[in-house]
Amino acid sequence: MAKYVYPAIFTQEETGFSVWFPDLEGCYTCGDDLNDAIVMAEDVLAYVLYDYEREGKEIPKPSARNMLQLESEQDFVNDIACDTIEYAKLHNNKAVKKTLTIPEWLNEEAMALGVNFSQVLQEALLSKINAGR
Structure with missing residues (x-):
């Protein structure tokens, strides 16, 4: 378990933001506003990486931000950090x-x-x- 930082692509929608991590399969979320989207992105990133760790999956290297393709002018990239040890403490303490x-x-x-x-x-x-x- 460790600390990670991955780039996320944020897209402004009619109501809030959608967020996805191009380096991690199935890692996406949304939020009602930018702050909510960032909090949700931190949570889903920790959840997915914690799952990778528990299953022994290889954790991919994060892409360089400048290498990511944005689909529209509404999109932007933001780095999201998480700590899977802290995530485990909060969600797996039986x-x-x-x-x-x-x-x-x-x-x-x-x-x-x-x-x-x-x-x-x-x-x-x-x-x-x-x-x-």
Whole structure:
């Protein structure tokens, strides 16, 4: 999971804007106004790229903005950024049970202190993930 930036083509419609990402199949959305279209574009971009990551699909390189063909004078290109880790945190946070093994003495000491094993494991995993970036 990572941070990405892709060019999106915005087209002003009679009511709002349509948005599509030429580098990503099926990645399009719309918005009632420009601000709404940008928010919706960030969301659909994160959704599609998160899906690519989960399925192990190759993530295409973003096109250079100046290489994109615009179909009308109503069209313009805007870069859209997203973070699939943040997307996953918001949309995929159901609890998953894990079994682990620790030495008996460590278990007894932690139990005596009232340690919340799930919390400690989550904190340690987040620390490890952040250190790996």
